[in-house]
Protein backbone atom coordinates (compact mmCIF):
# COMPACT_ATOMS: atom_id res chain seq x y z
CA UNK A 1 0.00 0.00 0.00
CA UNK A 2 1.19 3.54 -0.76
CA UNK A 3 0.41 6.71 1.11
CA UNK A 4 -0.41 9.95 -0.59
CA UNK A 5 -1.28 12.96 1.53
CA UNK A 6 -3.03 16.02 0.19
CA UNK A 7 -2.37 18.99 2.48
CA UNK A 8 -3.85 22.47 2.16
CA UNK A 9 -1.76 25.20 3.80
CA UNK A 10 -2.87 28.69 4.74
CA UNK A 11 -0.33 31.37 5.65
CA UNK A 12 -2.02 34.47 7.07
CA UNK A 13 -0.85 38.00 6.32
CA UNK A 14 1.79 38.88 8.89
CA UNK A 15 2.59 42.59 9.46
CA UNK A 16 6.15 41.93 10.71
CA UNK A 17 7.43 39.16 8.41
CA UNK A 18 11.05 39.59 9.54
CA UNK A 19 10.06 38.23 12.98
CA UNK A 20 8.94 34.80 11.78
CA UNK A 21 8.75 32.29 8.94
CA UNK A 22 5.74 30.67 7.30
CA UNK A 23 7.52 27.31 7.35
CA UNK A 24 11.03 26.77 8.70
CA UNK A 25 13.83 25.17 6.66
CA UNK A 26 13.24 21.46 6.00
CA UNK A 27 13.33 18.74 3.36
CA UNK A 28 10.21 16.66 2.81
CA UNK A 29 10.37 13.07 4.10
CA UNK A 30 8.23 12.00 1.13
CA UNK A 31 9.35 10.44 -2.10
CA UNK A 32 8.10 13.31 -4.18
CA UNK A 33 6.01 16.40 -3.42
CA UNK A 34 3.86 18.16 -6.01
CA UNK A 35 2.91 21.65 -4.94
CA UNK A 36 0.38 24.14 -6.23
CA UNK A 37 1.13 27.71 -5.15
CA UNK A 38 -1.09 30.74 -5.47
CA UNK A 39 0.20 34.04 -6.92
CA UNK A 40 1.58 35.42 -3.64
CA UNK A 41 4.94 33.58 -3.67
CA UNK A 42 7.18 33.05 -0.65
CA UNK A 43 8.56 29.55 -1.28
CA UNK A 44 12.35 29.48 -1.34
CA UNK A 45 14.83 26.68 -2.12
CA UNK A 46 18.32 26.42 -0.65
CA UNK A 47 20.78 26.30 -3.54
CA UNK A 48 24.54 26.45 -2.91
CA UNK A 49 23.94 28.04 0.51
CA UNK A 50 21.67 30.75 -0.91
CA UNK A 51 17.88 31.04 -0.68
CA UNK A 52 16.34 31.23 -4.13
CA UNK A 53 12.73 32.36 -4.72
CA UNK A 54 10.42 29.95 -6.53
CA UNK A 55 8.30 32.37 -8.55
CA UNK A 56 4.62 31.41 -8.64
CA UNK A 57 3.47 30.50 -12.15
CA UNK A 58 -0.26 30.33 -12.68
CA UNK A 59 -1.42 26.73 -13.07
CA UNK A 60 2.08 25.25 -12.68
CA UNK A 61 2.98 22.48 -10.25
CA UNK A 62 6.31 22.59 -8.40
CA UNK A 63 7.89 19.12 -8.14
CA UNK A 64 10.21 18.64 -5.16
CA UNK A 65 12.39 15.59 -4.61
CA UNK A 66 11.91 14.23 -1.10
CA UNK A 67 14.24 12.28 1.14
CA UNK A 68 12.87 8.91 0.22
CA UNK A 69 12.05 9.39 -3.43
CA UNK A 70 10.86 6.03 -4.48
CA UNK A 71 7.64 6.69 -6.26
CA UNK A 72 5.55 4.20 -8.09
CA UNK A 73 3.46 6.84 -9.77
CA UNK A 74 0.50 5.92 -11.89
CA UNK A 75 1.78 2.47 -12.82
CA UNK A 76 3.72 0.02 -10.75
CA UNK A 77 6.72 -0.37 -13.05
CA UNK A 78 7.45 3.36 -13.18
CA UNK A 79 9.76 4.37 -10.41
CA UNK A 80 11.65 7.58 -9.81
CA UNK A 81 14.50 7.46 -7.39
CA UNK A 82 16.52 9.88 -5.31
CA UNK A 83 18.35 10.50 -2.05
CA UNK A 84 18.06 7.13 -0.31
CA UNK A 85 17.84 4.80 -3.23
CA UNK A 86 20.26 6.76 -5.45
CA UNK A 87 22.80 6.86 -2.63
CA UNK A 88 22.77 10.69 -2.66
CA UNK A 89 23.18 11.06 -6.45
CA UNK A 90 19.92 13.02 -6.36
CA UNK A 91 19.29 14.84 -3.10
CA UNK A 92 16.13 16.13 -1.53
CA UNK A 93 15.75 19.89 -1.69
CA UNK A 94 15.75 22.02 1.46
CA UNK A 95 13.10 24.72 1.38
CA UNK A 96 11.20 27.20 3.52
CA UNK A 97 8.27 29.59 3.19
CA UNK A 98 8.56 33.27 4.08
CA UNK A 99 5.81 34.73 6.22
CA UNK A 100 3.05 36.65 4.46
CA UNK A 101 4.43 40.00 3.32
CA UNK A 102 1.81 40.93 0.77
CA UNK A 103 -1.27 39.01 1.76
CA UNK A 104 -2.50 35.65 2.93
CA UNK A 105 -1.13 32.73 0.93
CA UNK A 106 -2.58 29.32 0.16
CA UNK A 107 -0.75 26.28 -1.18
CA UNK A 108 -1.79 22.70 -1.76
CA UNK A 109 0.80 19.95 -1.52
CA UNK A 110 0.48 16.32 -2.52
CA UNK A 111 3.10 14.20 -0.77
CA UNK A 112 3.80 10.87 -2.45
CA UNK A 113 5.16 8.44 0.11
CA UNK A 114 6.56 4.96 -0.40
CA UNK A 115 4.96 1.75 0.74
CA UNK A 116 5.51 0.77 4.37
CA UNK A 117 5.39 -2.90 3.42
CA UNK A 118 9.08 -3.29 2.62
CA UNK A 119 12.44 -1.74 3.33
CA UNK A 120 14.27 0.45 0.85
CA UNK A 121 17.98 1.00 0.48
CA UNK A 122 20.38 2.27 -2.16
CA UNK A 123 19.84 0.49 -5.50
CA UNK A 124 22.70 -1.61 -6.85
CA UNK A 125 22.82 0.58 -9.96
CA UNK A 126 24.07 3.45 -7.78
CA UNK A 127 26.70 1.45 -5.91
CA UNK A 128 30.28 0.61 -6.85
CA UNK A 129 33.63 0.16 -5.14
CA UNK A 130 34.00 3.94 -5.24
CA UNK A 131 30.39 4.51 -4.15
CA UNK A 132 29.62 2.25 -1.17
CA UNK A 133 26.15 2.54 0.39
CA UNK A 134 25.72 5.70 2.44
CA UNK A 135 22.39 4.63 3.98
CA UNK A 136 21.09 1.49 5.64
CA UNK A 137 17.95 -0.18 4.42
CA UNK A 138 14.96 1.28 6.20
CA UNK A 139 11.18 1.33 6.31
CA UNK A 140 9.19 4.45 5.73
CA UNK A 141 6.96 4.83 8.80
CA UNK A 142 3.46 6.19 8.39
CA UNK A 143 2.99 9.25 10.59
CA UNK A 144 6.62 9.98 11.27
CA UNK A 145 8.25 9.55 7.87
CA UNK A 146 11.67 8.17 8.39
CA UNK A 147 15.21 8.93 9.47
CA UNK A 148 18.14 8.76 7.08
CA UNK A 149 20.31 6.20 8.76
CA UNK A 150 23.93 6.40 7.64
CA UNK A 151 25.94 3.19 7.30
CA UNK A 152 29.02 3.04 9.47
CA UNK A 153 31.89 1.41 7.57
Ligand SMILES: O=C(O)CCC(=O)C(=O)O
Pocket residue numbers: 009023028033035037043095096097107109
Ligand atom coordinates in the same frame (compact mmCIF):
# COMPACT_ATOMS: atom_id res chain seq x y z
O1 LIG B 1 3.54 26.18 1.11
C1 LIG B 1 4.50 25.88 0.39
O2 LIG B 1 4.79 26.48 -0.64
C2 LIG B 1 5.40 24.73 0.74
C3 LIG B 1 5.15 24.14 2.07
C4 LIG B 1 6.00 22.93 2.24
O3 LIG B 1 7.04 22.97 2.79
C5 LIG B 1 5.60 21.69 1.62
O4 LIG B 1 4.50 21.63 1.07
O5 LIG B 1 6.39 20.75 1.67
Ligand SMILES: [Fe+2]
Pocket residue numbers: 026027028095
Ligand atom coordinates in the same frame (compact mmCIF):
# COMPACT_ATOMS: atom_id res chain seq x y z
FE1 LIG C 1 8.04 20.99 2.57
